[in-house]
Each structure stands twice: as structure tokens, then as C-alpha cells.
Amino acid sequence: MNKLLVATTAACALALSAGMAGAAPLKACWVYVGPHNDGGYSQQHDIGRQAVAKALGDKVDASTYIENVPETDSERPIRELAQKGCQIIFTTSFGFMESTIKVAKDFPNVKFEHATGFMTAPNVSTYNIRWYEGRYVMGQIAAKVSKKGLAGYIVSFPIPEVIMGIDAFMLGAQSVNPNFKIKIVWVNSWFDPGKEGDAANVLINQGADILVQHTDSPAPMQAAEKAGIHAFGQSSDMSRFGPHAHLASLIDNWGPYYIKEVQAVLDGTWTSHQAWEGFKTGLVEVAPLQNMPDDVKAMAEDTIAKIKSGALHPFQGPIYKQSTGMPSKETEVVGPGQVIDDKTLLGLNWYVNGIDDKMPQ
Amino acid sequence: MSLPELQGLLLTIITAATPLLFAALGELVTERSGVLNLGVEGMMAVGAVIGFIAGHVTGLSVVGVVASVVAGMAMAALFAVVTLVFVANQVASGLALTLFGLGLSGLIGDRYVSIPGLSLERIHIPGLTDIPLVGPLIFGEDPLVYVAVALAIAVSWFLFSTRAGLIVRATGDNHVSAHALGYDVIRVRFLAVIFGGACAGLAGGYLSIVYSTQWIPNMTAGRGWIAIALVVFGTWLPGRVVVGAVLFGAISILQLNAQGYGVSLPPQFLNALPYLTTVVVLVIISRNRTLLRVNTPACLGQAFVPDR
Numbered sequence: 001m002n003k004l005l006v007a008t009t010a011a012c013a014l015a016l017s018a019g020m021a022g023a024a025p026l027k028a029c030w031v032y033v034g035p036h037n038d039g040g041y042s043q044q045h046d047i048g049r050q051a052v053a054k055a056l057g058d059k060v061d062a063s064t065y066i067e068n069v070p071e072t073d074s075e076r077p078i079r080e081l082a083q084k085g086c087q088i089i090f091t092t093s094f095g096f097m098e099s100t101i102k103v104a105k106d107f108p109n110v111k112f113e114h115a116t117g118f119m120t121a122p123n124v125s126t127y128n129i130r131w132y133e134g135r136y137v138m139g140q141i142a143a144k145v146s147k148k149g150l151a152g153y154i155v156s157f158p159i160p161e162v163i164m165g166i167d168a169f170m171l172g173a174q175s176v177n178p179n180f181k182i183k184i185v186w187v188n189s190w191f192d193p194g195k196e197g198d199a200a201n202v203l204i205n206q207g208a209d210i211l212v213q214h215t216d217s218p219a220p221m222q223a224a225e226k227a228g229i230h231a232f233g234q235s236s237d238m239s240r241f242g243p244h245a246h247l248a249s250l251i252d253n254w255g256p257y258y259i260k261e262v263q264a265v266l267d268g269t270w271t272s273h274q275a276w277e278g279f280k281t282g283l284v285e286v287a288p289l290q291n292m293p294d295d296v297k298a299m300a301e302d303t304i305a306k307i308k309s310g311a312l313h314p315f316q317g318p319i320y321k322q323s324t325g326m327p328s329k330e331t332e333v334v335g336p337g338q339v340i341d342d343k344t345l346l347g348l349n350w351y352v353n354g355i356d357d358k359m360p361q
Numbered sequence: 362m363s364l365p366e367l368q369g370l371l372l373t374i375i376t377a378a379t380p381l382l383f384a385a386l387g388e389l390v391t392e393r394s395g396v397l398n399l400g401v402e403g404m405m406a407v408g409a410v411i412g413f414i415a416g417h418v419t420g421l422s423v424v425g426v427v428a429s430v431v432a433g434m435a436m437a438a439l440f441a442v443v444t445l446v447f448v449a450n451q452v453a454s455g456l457a458l459t460l461f462g463l464g465l466s467g468l469i470g471d472r473y474v475s476i477p478g479l480s481l482e483r484i485h486i487p488g489l490t491d492i493p494l495v496g497p498l499i500f501g502e503d504p505l506v507y508v509a510v511a512l513a514i515a516v517s518w519f520l521f522s523t524r525a526g527l528i529v530r531a532t533g534d535n536h537v538s539a540h541a542l543g544y545d546v547i548r549v550r551f552l553a554v555i556f557g558g559a560c561a562g563l564a565g566g567y568l569s570i571v572y573s574t575q576w577i578p579n580m581t582a583g584r585g586w587i588a589i590a591l592v593v594f595g596t597w598l599p600g601r602v603v604v605g606a607v608l609f610g611a612i613s614i615l616q617l618n619a620q621g622y623g624v625s626l627p628p629q630f631l632n633a634l635p636y637l638t639t640v641v642v643l644v645i646i647s648r649n650r651t652l653l654r655v656n657t658p659a660c661l662g663q664a665f666v667p668d669r
Contacts, residue, residue: 035578202621241477
């Protein structure tokens with residue numbers, strides 16, 4: 001009886017959607033972990049949503065999003081969107097993973113896309129940005145611009161994504177200055193302007209003349225501006241917080257991906273996949289490359305072009321794990337010419353050689 | 362550690378302690394009158410956003426500071442009406458005030474996210490401020506640090522050396538007796554709550570005008586709760602609350618500093634250290650049970666309805 005009911009409903013839904021094709025626009029919906037205007041992570045997703053509306057015009061209705069969704073209570077809002085007739089739903093925070101999979105099971109005709117996760121289903125894809133590509137370029141710029149050869153790095157939590165960023169930054173810096181040093185400070189928060197600003201001041205006080213952040217607020221940028229040193233921004237262009245300090249920001253640019261995926265649903269070509277894209281498809285940008293000499297800018301642009309073309313991979317060997325002695329065969333992760341594979345990168349839990357700090361356990 | 366490094370460190374500690382001190386001193390007076398207002402976080406959030414906007418619109422950071430105080434008072438007035446006039450449960454109303462304040466601040470500030478704000482510059486007295494170490498610390502802080510110090514002294518003097526302060530404490534300790542003696546309990550508590558709101562609003566304004574010079578939703582990041590805890594662990598004595606606030610500020614900066622120097626302790630532990638140390642130290646200095654009983658407002662959190 002139940003089976004029959006489900007089958008009838010599915011058939012009805014199918015007939016309905018077929019009948020509506022061409023008439024009603026495709027409904028694409030988003031779920032954000034923060035406010036749509038947080039000036040950082042969630043705002044970048046919202047800009048991506050607006051790009052879809054602009055690019056696909058009246059073929060798509062991209063007006064629906066739910067913001068401030070707690071990771072602990074995300075199933076209800078996602079289910080609500082699916083019931084409201086959303087045909088593709090983007091759930092944009094790592095913590096939404098399990099509820100996305102759960103809801104997707106009950107709505108086989110709705111497409112789901114989950115950002116930064118690893119669980120998929122026939123109607124669930126994952127998508128993520130290769131931020132480390134940008135961080136490698138930032139490391140190169142830092143090593144060129146820093147007079148003291150010392151960067152301060154403000155970080156949130158020791159998860160692979162963050163460690164990957166630190167390692168990539170260091171590898172980039174070492175490619176320019178093998179003796180480059182970083183000091184790492186963990187603030188145990190993605191977002192606390194007061195604490196991030198404090199951490200920035202502490203690092204400046206200890207001699208860092210470049211600040212890098214893997215947290216969300218512009219407070220470190222403001223501290224850098226005040227102290228007359230340089231800094232990199234996070235998620236969105238933070239140049240207005242440090243007109244003289246700002247070298248570049250690591251910008252999330254989700255628009256091209258969202259447009260591609262919504263178009264695929266329109267064309268009926270959408271399939272489940274795991275996307276991890278970077279410079280090549282424009283998902284990450286290191287921009288606007290300012291407050292630096294022209295030769296540094298040229299070097300950064302050249303590196304970006306090489307990563308785009310595949311000529312350079314930030315995690316290209318020889319790469320050694322952190323050790324007290326000289327790099328040796330025991331600490332070698334990959335040899336010359338080899339590249340660390342994606343699976344290892346996604347679970348990265350060690351520092352590269354040259355980082356003095358101890359990895360938090 | 363070099364002299365400029367030490368100086369930078371101490372300046373950062375003071376900046377970290379100041380907002381906590383404002384909020385905690387306000388809450389202390391409120392609780393001394395017998396009212397438990399758990400809405401500090403919400404009042405701070407609204408103070409932060411209103412202060413930021415007022416400063417941004419007028420171009421004067423002083424206007425921003427004043428506006429944050431007024432905003433905190435308005436939020437506190439709401440709480441006072443609900444709990445004192447309509448005798449609603451103080452704990453529930455305080456929690457509601459926090460949730461309401463955080464939501465309201467997000468709504469008000471919607472268009473002001475990611476705008477660099479005005480800052481309140483540190484003062485500079487030629488000659489005095491230029492003395493190494495001592496100069497910037499004593500003569501080179503931002504103006505609100507001096508306000509905080511003055512406020513701590515004033516609150517202590519008011520509570521323990523004035524008649525009005527005695528009435529506030531009497532109201533908190535035994536509202537029935539205070540009422541019988543002819544004091545208007547509701548009026549005293551109303552004023553104490555408003556004072557608490559003004560301080561919380563100022564603490565919020567300090568965050569968005571001095572500490573970070575920007576406004577972002579939820580930027581108070583739990584500091585209102587820390588302030589409430591400081592009052593309790595400081596056993597309702599202004600001096601101990603000052604110790605607690607400075608200690609908390611100091612440890613939270615020192616642990617960041619230790620990380621920068623590569624101290625091999627887990628950062629998760631270091632980040633928890635300010636909370637642990639502050640609680641332990643305040644519990645130790647407050648271990649005299651008799652003194653604790655004397656200083657705890659006996660009617661804290663209890664509603665009062667005048668019977669005649």
C-alpha cells in the first residue's frame with residue numbers, strides 16, 4: 001500500500017514537473033550557516049547565488065535562501081526547502097553533511113549539493129575549493145614582501161583544511177626564501193573580531209611583518225594597517241579595512257560553479273560528483289595584488305598562470321615532514337617530481353619541514 | 362622580551378580587559394540591588410551596533426560612545442519594565458533579552474557590515490606619553506580606559522561610602538525590610554538595572570569603536586556571559602571584579618603570546634586557560650565563607666511586589 005502510494009506520488013510529481021518544464025523557472029535554493037551579509041564566508045555564497053540569478057535570468061528562480069542555520073539543527077530547514085519545491089539545494093557548510101544526506105534520501109527527485117563535505121548519494125554531490133592553491137601564491141608574495149622573513153599566521157581549528165593552508169603557504173614561501181619562518185597562533189574560533197585582533201597585535205609585537213589569517217573577521221587586517229605592516233584577507237576582498245596593508249585576499253568565488261550546476265539541472269545532464277576546483281575554473285582568486293612591487297606582482301601572476309595550466313602543483317615534491325634534523329628519506333613524503341594525491345591532502349595532519357611550531361594534537 | 366614588546370603586551374591586555382570591566386561593573390550594581398539580569402550579552406550587542414552606526418553617521422566617535430550607552434539603557438529599561446513592573450521571571454526575561462538583543466542588532470546593522478568604522482584614538486600628552494613603558498601605559502591609553510578606572514572607583518565608593526549605595530545594598534539584601542523602612546524598592550531596582558544597561562551598552566560600544574572599529578553580527582562573542590561570571594566569582598565586590606577582568610584579559614593575551622613563541626602546550630588548553638585561571642584565582646581569594654555570605658545579595662533574582 002505504502003509502496004503504491006509512493007509510486008503514485010512520484011509519478012504525479014514526474015508528470016507535474018514534465019508539464020511545468022518550459023513554463024515555470026527552475027527553483028534553486030541555498031542554506032547558509034551565517035547571515036547572508038556576514039562580510040565573509042556566507043556572503044560569498046550569497047554573491048554566488050546572485051550570480052546565478054543574473055546569468056540564467058528567468059529560466060531560474062534563485063531567490064530562496066535560509067540563513068543563520070545552526071549546524072546542529074539543519075535537517076528541518078533543508079527538508080522545508082525540499083518540500084517547498086526547490087529542485088536543487090546547495091547546503092553550504094561542512095556541518096550540514098549528514099542532514100543533507102538524510103533529507104536527500106526522502107527526496108530522490110531533488111538534487112543536493114553539499115559544500116566541503118565528503119559524503120555523496122545518487123542525488124547528492126559535493127563541491128569544494130582548492131584554497132591551498134591561493135595560499136601557495138600568498139606564501140610566495142609574503143616571502144618577497146617581508147623584510148624580516150617572518151609571517152604571523154592566525155588560525156581557527158587544527159582540521160585538515162587549515163593545516164593544508166599552512167603547509168601550502170609555507171611551501172610557497174620556501175620556494176622564494178628557504179629560511180622563511182612563520183609563527184602560528186590558534187584562536188579556537190572562526191569568528192571573534194576581538195580575539196583575532198588581539199592575536200594579530202601579539203604577532204606584530206613579536207616581530208611578524210606579514211599577517212595571514214584563516215579566520216573570518218577583518219580585525220587582523222585593521223591591526224596590520226594600524227601597525228604599518230602587510231596582511232592577506234580571507235573569503236572576500238578586505239582592502240577597505242587596510243588600504244595600505246592589504247596585499248591580496250583569498251577570495252571564494254562560487255558563482256561560476258553554481259551557474260554550471262544549475263545549468264546542468266536545466267539541461268538534464270546533472271549527475272552526482274565530487275568537485276574540487278581552484279584557479280582553473282575561477283573558484284578561488286588571489287586578488288587584487290596591491291601594495292607590492294611590480295616584480296612581485298608579476299611573479300604572483302605567473303605562478304597563478306602555472307597552477308592554472310597544470311605546470312605547477314603546490315604540493316609537488318620533494319616535500320618533507322617537519323623534523324628537527326636535516327630533511328631525510330624518513331621524513332620525505334613525496335620525491336622530486338611527484339605530487340601529493342588528493343586523498344592525502346584532504347586528510348592532511350602534519351606540518352612541512354621548516355615550520356617550528358608543534359602541531360596541536 | 363624587549364621593552365617595546367613588553368609595552369605592546371601590556372597595552373593589549375588593558376584593551377582586552379576594559380569591555381569586560383564595563384559590563385561586569387554594571388551587572389554588579391544591578392545584582393547588588395537584587396536583580397539578576399542575564400541579558401548583558403544582548404545589551405552589549407545592541408550597544409555595539411548603535412554605537413557603531415551613530416559614530417559612522419555623524420563622523421564623531423564620541424557620539425557613537427554616547428549612543429551605545431543610551432542604547433544599553435533602552436534595552437535595560439525594557440527588561441526593568443518586564444521584570445519589575447510586570448514581575449516576570451528574571452532569569453527567563455534575561456535570557457530572552459540576550460536572544461532579542463542579538464537578533465535586533467543583526468537587523469539594525471544589516472547595512473553596516475563590513476564598513477571600516479571610526480576609532481577612538483589613544484591620547485597623547487607630549488612629554489608624559491613619551492616616557493618609555495610607563496608613559497604609554499599611564500598617559501597613552503584610549504580615553505575609555507580612564508573612564509573604566511574611574512567607574513570602578515566610583516562604583517566602589519558609591520556602594521560602600523554613600524547613603525544611596527547603602528539603600529541599593531539594603532534593597533538587594535532584604536527587599537521587605539527596605540520597603541518597610543519606606544524605600545521605594547521598585548524605583549531603586551529600576552535605576553540599578555538602567556545603570557547596568559548603560560555600562561553594558563558602553564562595553565558593546567567599546568568593542569565596535571575601540572577594540573575592533575567595525576561591526577559584524579555576533580561580535581560580542583560571549584563577553585557578556587564572562588562579565589556575569591566575573592561578578593559571581595568576584596563575590597559582588599568591585600575590587601575583585603577588577604582583578605578578575607584584568608586577570609582574564611592578561612591570561613587571554615599571554616596565552617596568544619605563548620603560542621607565538623612556540624610553547625609546546627596544546628592551543629586548546631591555552632585557549633581554555635583564561636577561564637580556568639580566573640575562576641580558580643577568584644574562588645581562592647573569595648574562600649572566606651562568612652565574607653561570601655555577607656556580600657551575596659540575599660534577594661538576588663527574587664521578584665518583589667509591594668503589599669501596601
